[in-house]
Amino acid sequence: xxxxxxxxxxxxxxxxxxxxxxxxxxxxxxxxxxxxxxxxxxxxxxxxxxxxxxxxxxxxxxxxxxxxxxxxxxxxxxxxxxxxxxxxxxxxxxxxxxxxxxxxxxxxxxxxxxxxxxxxxxxxxxxxxxxxxxxxxxxxxxxxxxxxxxxxxxxxxxxxxxxxxxxxxxxxxxxxxxxxxxxxxxxxxxxxxxxxxxxxxxxxxxxxxxxxxxxxxxxxxxxxxxxxxxxxxxxxxxxxxxxxxxxxxxxxxxxxxxxxxxxxxxxxxxxxxxxxxxxxxxxxxxxxxxxxxxxxxxxxxxxxxxxxxxxxxxxxxxxxxxxxxxxxxxxxxxxxxxxxxxxxxxxxxxxxxxxxxxxxxxxxxxxxxxxxxxxxxxxxxxxxxxxxxxxxxxxxxxxxxxxxxxxxxxxxxxxxxxxxxxxxxxxxxxxxxxxxxxxxxxxxxxxxxxxxxxxxxxxxxxxxxxxxxxxxxxxxxxxxxxxxxxxxxxxxxxxxxxxxxxxxxxxxxxxxxxxxxxxxxxxxxxxxxxxxxxxxxxxxxxxxxxxxxxxxxxxxxxxxxxxxxxxxxxxxxxxxxxxxxxxxxxxxxxxxxxxxxxxxxxxxxxxxxxxxxxxxxxxxxxxxxxxxxxxxxxxxxxxxxxxxxxxxxxxxxxxxxxxxxxxxxxxxxxxxxxxxxxxxxxxxxxxxxxxxxxxxxxxxxxxxxxxxxxxxxxxxxxxxxxxxxxxxxxxxxxxxxxxxxxxxxxxxxxxxxxxxxxxxxxxxxxxxxxxxxxxxxxxxxxxxxx
Numbered sequence: 001x002x003x004x005x006x007x008x009x010x011x012x013x014x015x016x017x018x019x020x021x022x023x024x025x026x027x028x029x030x031x032x033x034x035x036x037x038x039x040x041x042x043x044x045x046x047x048x049x050x051x052x053x054x055x056x057x058x059x060x061x062x063x064x065x066x067x068x069x070x071x072x073x074x075x076x077x078x079x080x081x082x083x084x085x086x087x088x089x090x091x092x093x094x095x096x097x098x099x100x101x102x103x104x105x106x107x108x109x110x111x112x113x114x115x116x117x118x119x120x121x122x123x124x125x126x127x128x129x130x131x132x133x134x135x136x137x138x139x140x141x142x143x144x145x146x147x148x149x150x151x152x153x154x155x156x157x158x159x160x161x162x163x164x165x166x167x168x169x170x171x172x173x174x175x176x177x178x179x180x181x182x183x184x185x186x187x188x189x190x191x192x193x194x195x196x197x198x199x200x201x202x203x204x205x206x207x208x209x210x211x212x213x214x215x216x217x218x219x220x221x222x223x224x225x226x227x228x229x230x231x232x233x234x235x236x237x238x239x240x241x242x243x244x245x246x247x248x249x250x251x252x253x254x255x256x257x258x259x260x261x262x263x264x265x266x267x268x269x270x271x272x273x274x275x276x277x278x279x280x281x282x283x284x285x286x287x288x289x290x291x292x293x294x295x296x297x298x299x300x301x302x303x304x305x306x307x308x309x310x311x312x313x314x315x316x317x318x319x320x321x322x323x324x325x326x327x328x329x330x331x332x333x334x335x336x337x338x339x340x341x342x343x344x345x346x347x348x349x350x351x352x353x354x355x356x357x358x359x360x361x362x363x364x365x366x367x368x369x370x371x372x373x374x375x376x377x378x379x380x381x382x383x384x385x386x387x388x389x390x391x392x393x394x395x396x397x398x399x400x401x402x403x404x405x406x407x408x409x410x411x412x413x414x415x416x417x418x419x420x421x422x423x424x425x426x427x428x429x430x431x432x433x434x435x436x437x438x439x440x441x442x443x444x445x446x447x448x449x450x451x452x453x454x455x456x457x458x459x460x461x462x463x464x465x466x467x468x469x470x471x472x473x474x475x476x477x478x479x480x481x482x483x484x485x486x487x488x489x490x491x492x493x494x495x496x497x498x499x500x501x502x503x504x505x506x507x508x509x510x511x512x513x514x515x516x517x518x519x520x521x522x523x524x525x526x527x528x529x530x531x532x533x534x535x536x537x538x539x540x541x542x543x544x545x546x547x548x549x550x551x552x553x554x555x556x557x558x559x560x561x562x563x564x565x566x567x568x569x570x571x572x573x574x575x576x577x578x579x580x581x582x583x584x585x586x587x588x589x590x591x592x593x594x595x596x597x598x599x600x601x602x603x604x605x606x607x608x609x610x611x612x613x614x615x616x617x618x619x620x621x622x623x624x625x626x627x628x629x630x631x632x633x634x635x636x637x638x639x640x641x642x643x644x645x646x647x648x649x650x651x652x653x654x655x656x657x658x659x660x661x662x663x664x665x666x667x668x669x670x671x672x673x674x675x676x677x678x679x680x681x682x683x684x685x686x687x688x689x690x691x692x693x694x695x696x697x698x699x700x701x702x703x704x705x706x707x708x709x710x711x712x713x714x715x716x717x718x719x720x721x722x723x724x725x726x727x728x729x730x731x732x733x734x735x736x737x738x739x740x741x742x743x744x745x746x747x748x749x750x751x752x753x754x755x756x757x758x759x760x761x762x763x764x765x766x767x768x769x770x771x772x773x774x775x776x777x778x779x780x781x782x783x784x785x786x
Contacts, residue, residue: 025151032155033142037135040162043540044131044172047548053127053174056550058590058607060176061597063102064126066094067176070107071122078103079265085602086592087614088584088636096265097610101185101218102178105129130171130180137171137184138162141425141432144191147198148398149390149433152440157432163539166376166424169547179421182219187425189215189225190405193249194398200245205252212253213260216267223276224422228408229253230283232401241397242290254284285323289316357668358612361661364418375546376420378538379531380431387430390437406430438528445521552594554651565649568594571642571744574737575599579640586633587642588622588655588662589615595642604636612669619666622659622699623673629698630732633749641733641747645703647716647723648742654718659699660684686716688724695725698733702747705730710742 079095110125146154170179192208261271391399406426413423554565592606621632646654667673677693708714708726733747
């Protein structure tokens with residue numbers, strides 16, 4: 001009688017221990033996640049601590065300006081805002097040409113804080129939006145990885161993402177760009193898709209569509225989602241993993257998600273009219289055909305089912321062919337077959353360099369080098385293959401999605417360095433899975449082989465690995481034996497008692513055989529800890545040194561200390577205080593957003609790059625001789641020309657280094673601009689061997705005007721050579737401002753009457769007495785209406 005009583009008493013104890021362990025694990029996981037969020041936020045504050053609270057880069061200044069307008073004028077004025085300070089004389093409809101997710105998010109945060117009497121400025125909210133959402137992205141990574149491989153893998157992946165340099169580069173304090181919130185939306189959308197796939201809940205499917213809508217509002221990279229998920233659905237269908245959960249996870253996303261995406265003005269009917277979305281519709285049709293086949297299989301006899309399948313497949317193929325024909329007809333008229341230029345650049349890496357130089361000219365659209373992988377993901381590059389292998393043991397719908405995610409993101413990151421940002425979460429997820437399972441194997445091996453506790457551990461491990469159903473069965477059998485015979489021990493209980501011991505020992509022996517040697521486990525565990533420590537050190541260094549410096553304020557170190565180059569803000573402040581409000585400023589498109597936001601002046605082109613002809617016009621002017629360039633700028637009503645020059649201080653991202661892209665973009669629209677005219681034997685030179693076309697173009701003259709006065713030699717520290725043409729004068733432009741370190745130079749177009757007066761003096765043609773008197777008296781003015 002003692003055996004059933006002890007067995008029955010052990011079950012509640014086992015339940016109590018498991019409940020306490022789960023409760024403690026849940027509380028511990030919560031606090032770890034909280035610390036991960038704090039770490040993700042804190043590691044991105046180096047830019048504020050080392051420099052100041054300032055907006056970084058170029059695009060964030062436009063987003064900041066739009067957010068200011070939203071906070072001041074409201075949502076309705078924002079949707080209808082026509083900005084006449086950009087793309088003069090064309091202008092730009094802001095509400096219909098931006099992804100509003102970032103702006104609306106920051107505007108909502110600012111409104112909530114001010115409603116709670118927390119008077120933060122719009123700039124402060126914009127600066128700290130990215131670090132806040134990096135914490136949210138870490139938590140979303142935990143949720144996604146937990147759905148795939150459990151809590152341990154989720155916590156590890158969240159910690160890795162919180163520090164990964166690739167994500168830090170786009171989410172430091174001050175990096176107010178679309179990716180600041182888009183990466184969180186991307187990961188959270190994937191989590192809700194996997195959650196729906198695992199549960200079959202229509203509630204999570206609806207949330208998934210809403211998360212996808214937020215992603216569409218935030219970034220043009222939403223097309224990655226609407227192509228990756230259909231690929232996974234098709235993979236599940238082909239491998240025989242179709243289920244009602246798969247249908248619930250995908251069908252509402254296509255229908256509701258597409259309807260919501262069409263509500264975003266910048267997307268509109270592109271959600272159903274462009275080739276990037278066609279794959280989702282095709283898979284949607286295939287999914288319904290497969291679902292219908294499975295449905296009729298359950299209600300028809302095998303003979304009738306064969307006939308019905310033949311009919312359904314025939315009709316399905318006909319419908320698919322009809323849809324494909326309609327889609328082909330819709331996109332046949334487009335020279336790009338309905339694909340955007342950036343999408344074609346991803347599918348064909350050489351497309352942009354051949355046909356769209358404006359896309360190829362952007363540095364973040366270049367393919368990455370191998371060192372950039374080590375810089376941006378560090379040791380994760382070596383852990384990703386192990387994580388992929390771990391996803392196959394066992395392979396589930398969720399783990400197959402992770403494998404597909406990492407495979408596609410690796411390809412896209414190899415095409416465009418900007419998409420390292422999409423690859424980083426996938427690398428963190430797979431690396432988190434690999435590290436979690438490795439720690440599990442090594443710690444279990446050590447646990448089974450430590451002296452003194454090995455014997456107890458074997459029994460405990462075997463008992464805890466038994467299922468709950470077996471424990472409940474033991475309780476029922478013990479109670480029955482007590483009721484039937486209180487004074488007589490049950491034969492079944494004795495038999496069960498005899499069988500339990502060999503079973504427990506067998507399970508323990510099996511786990512012992514799977515354990516690694518003790519010394520190997522300890523060494524491997526220490527190496528993993530060392531690897532993690534190196535990763536943390538590298539991430540902190542990258543956050544503090546490599547990715548925290550704002551491009552608007554530059555620094556350098558030398559033997560005499562730290563040097564700060566604040567030339568950009570110096571130049572924009574001069575424009576703001578020394579030019580008229582309606583003056584137009586011409587520069588290369590890189591500086592358009594900053595000029596509009598910081599100098600509050602009208603620009604000809606900016607970073608939106610929506611009009612290639614307009615940009616080519618500016619590139620042609622910069623590539624032309626001084627007189628021809630003056631005529632182009634004068635036709636655009638330009639008053640000032642701004643150039644960035646780094647030859648004095650060694651700043652490599654100046655306009656001379658970008659000049660060949662100006663030539664290529666200008667030559668793509670205006671054939672008289674030819675790149676070989678600016679090259680000497682195929683080489684780009686600015687020294688004495690440079691071509692006459694190069695030495696006489698406007699960009700060369702505006703950059704190197706009076707440069708010989710700095711050191712007497714006119715030595716360019718970026719190109720590491722003396723310039724070819726040192727002494728020259730400007731006839732149609734005059735220098736009005738040069739910053740302290742010569743990094744930004746501003747020139748003013750001379751008025752046309754000066755040129756006419758000069759020609760009149762040279763030509764000895766007679767003028768009337770009336771006009772001569774008017775000139776001497778100073779009353780002769782040109783009629784503004786002529």
